Amino acid sequence: MGKQDAAAVLRECFRGEMNLIEVRHAIKTYSTGEESFNALDDVSLSVKKGEFVAIMGTSGSGKSTFMNMLGTLDKPNSGEYYLDGQDMLHLDSDSLAMMRCEKMGFVFQGFNLISRTSALDNVCLPMIYKGIPEKERIERGRKALEIVGLKNREDHMPNQMSGGQQQRVAIARALVNDAPLILADEPTGNLDTKTSIEVMKFFVSLNEKLGKTIVLVTHEPDIAEYTQRIVKFKDGKIVLDQPKTEWLKHRNRET
Numbered sequence: 001m002g003k004q005d006a007a008a009v010l011r012e013c014f015r016g017e018m019n020l021i022e023v024r025h026a027i028k029t030y031s032t033g034e035e036s037f038n039a040l041d042d043v044s045l046s047v048k049k050g051e052f053v054a055i056m057g058t059s060g061s062g063k064s065t066f067m068n069m070l071g072t073l074d075k076p077n078s079g080e081y082y083l084d085g086q087d088m089l090h091l092d093s094d095s096l097a098m099m100r101c102e103k104m105g106f107v108f109q110g111f112n113l114i115s116r117t118s119a120l121d122n123v124c125l126p127m128i129y130k131g132i133p134e135k136e137r138i139e140r141g142r143k144a145l146e147i148v149g150l151k152n153r154e155d156h157m158p159n160q161m162s163g164g165q166q167q168r169v170a171i172a173r174a175l176v177n178d179a180p181l182i183l184a185d186e187p188t189g190n191l192d193t194k195t196s197i198e199v200m201k202f203f204v205s206l207n208e209k210l211g212k213t214i215v216l217v218t219h220e221p222d223i224a225e226y227t228q229r230i231v232k233f234k235d236g237k238i239v240l241d242q243p244k245t246e247w248l249k250h251r252n253r254e255t
């Protein structure tokens with residue numbers, strides 16, 4: 001970070017409105033044989049604490065590439081990424097693992113629960129990485145399952161639960177370390193409409209009641225309506241970034 005950038009970040013800190021996510025000019029290049037193309041093509045995005053953002057765009061537009069960068073599962077070839085003021089692209093692997101643990105929870109389209117492992121043990125897993133003692137792990141795991149309305153399912157294995165219940169276990173797992181940011185890549189992609197709505201209402205309450213910042217990928221406008229801000233990708237670029245209220249006006253005019 002240059003001197004001027006550092007000064008800008010500090011100024012925002014003191015005003016108490018620092019962005020939780022600050023991505024500047026991110027470029028991610030993939031090469032296939034002779035050809036190479038930019039899956040992220042100069043992407044800049046800021047997200048404030050407490051925002052609920054939908055990432056939209058057609059298949060292949062770069063949504064997951066962007067989410068993987070936010071989750072530090074992948075690095076851009078160039079650009080900058082600050083999470084809660086921390087430069088995420090120049091951390092050693094221990095500090096990066098700690099930031100991941102402290103600052104973010106992940107929810108995936110395919111739930112990604114560990115099979116033959118109870119709901120409670122699945123939820124408790126991130127706390128093992130964090131070195132929390134067993135008694136506290138179980139207490140916090142139970143509390144997280146209670147928050148997602150699955151208090152009576154703690155001993156159930158993933159294959160004994162519905163898709164919506166499994167996704168709620170995954171959300172409880174994302175909540176258990178009390179990270180401020182939840183990253184969700186098509187969390188309703190494998191769910192029917194009714195269950196999708198339940199899960200989305202749940203994300204809304206996490207955002208409104210617990211103040212979680214949420215970045216959520218979806219293809220579906222009906223799902224995006226539950227968020228507050230719509231960011232649309234096309235060919236690796238952000239082509240639209242609007243408050244939901246604005247986006248709805250245009251959407252209604254189009255249809």
Ligand SMILES: Nc1ncnc2c1ncn2[C@@H]1O[C@H](COP(=O)(O)OP(=O)(O)OP(=O)(O)O)[C@@H](O)[C@H]1O
Pocket residue numbers: 030031032039057058059060061062063064065066
């Ligand atoms: N590891 C990789 N190697 C080469 N190309 C890749 C790799 N990962 C992604 N891509 C390409 O980068 C582009 C963006 O992929 P990405 O997964 O971000 O799309 P997406 O918007 O999430 O699509 P979908 O809605 O289908 O999930 C695509 O053209 C994809 O084929």
Ligand SMILES: [Mg+2]
Pocket residue numbers: 063064065
């Ligand atoms: Mg994707």
